[in-house]
Amino acid sequence: MKLSLVALAMALATSSAFVPSSPSSPRRVVIRPDSSSLAVSSSSSSNAKNTSKATSKKLEEEFESVDPAAVASPSASAAKKAKEGQAEVVLVGCGAPNRGMGWYHAVQMLEGRCPSASLDYVVEPWFLGAGSTGPGGPEFGQWAKETTSAHGTSFLSSVADLPAPKEPRCALISGRTADNPRLLTECIAADCKTIYLEKPGAPTVKELQQMKEE
Numbered sequence: 001m002k003l004s005l006v007a008l009a010m011a012l013a014t015s016s017a018f019v020p021s022s023p024s025s026p027r028r029v030v031i032r033p034d035s036s037s038l039a040v041s042s043s044s045s046s047n048a049k050n051t052s053k054a055t056s057k058k059l060e061e062e063f064e065s066v067d068p069a070a071v072a073s074p075s076a077s078a079a080k081k082a083k084e085g086q087a088e089v090v091l092v093g094c095g096a097p098n099r100g101m102g103w104y105h106a107v108q109m110l111e112g113r114c115p116s117a118s119l120d121y122v123v124e125p126w127f128l129g130a131g132s133t134g135p136g137g138p139e140f141g142q143w144a145k146e147t148t149s150a151h152g153t154s155f156l157s158s159v160a161d162l163p164a165p166k167e168p169r170c171a172l173i174s175g176r177t178a179d180n181p182r183l184l185t186e187c188i189a190a191d192c193k194t195i196y197l198e199k200p201g202a203p204t205v206k207e208l209q210q211m212k213e214e
Contacts (some may be wrong), residue, residue: 082118082167093175096136102174128157157188174198
């Protein structure tokens with residue numbers, strides 16, 4: 001899989017890149033770039049910047065206009081499963097409530113802030129494993145219980161426990177930097193056709209390059 005850094009940046013900025021056309025679509029990996037890491041010509045940079053600003057403004061307007069209650073009203077009987085036109089999202093590495101970046105992404109999807117995304121699974125190895133009784137563990141457990149009850153989201157301790165996808169599957173990896181290369185490999189094996197990787201995506205540039213080519 002070979003994607004230019006410009007393509008990665010543009011894919012991240014466009015909502016249409018979030019949902020593949022079908023479960024068998026080619027895989028797309030999106031690594032959230034740091035602005036300092038992009039080396040492009042001045043004309044390409046200018047065009048990308050203008051497109052990014054326009055797209056960001058549009059996404060911001062859509063974000064503010066969505067009524068979360070109209071998109072996903074919490075109820076124990078309404079399971080949070082992807083419908084036609086939505087991506088089946090797997091959040092890998094949620095983190096602690098009100099602190100983890102993954103947790104904030106989860107809340108945005110659960111509240112319907114991204115209508116094309118259905119948060120069907122949360123994979124959290126630490127708080128559903130050795131860290132369940134440590135700092136942040138009980139709070140995560142309570143939030144997981146409430147989220148399962150309200151939205152039907154499934155919580156797992158390992159990517160390997162994911163069932164086969166029923167809709168195009170997207171992974172959002174927000175794990176520890178050292179764990180991200182392995183988590184990316186596991187997500188590819190779990191039939192994730194699109195992968196969003198929170199920065200920093202890996203301990204070294206070399207590992208990031210290897211992940212890009214995987």
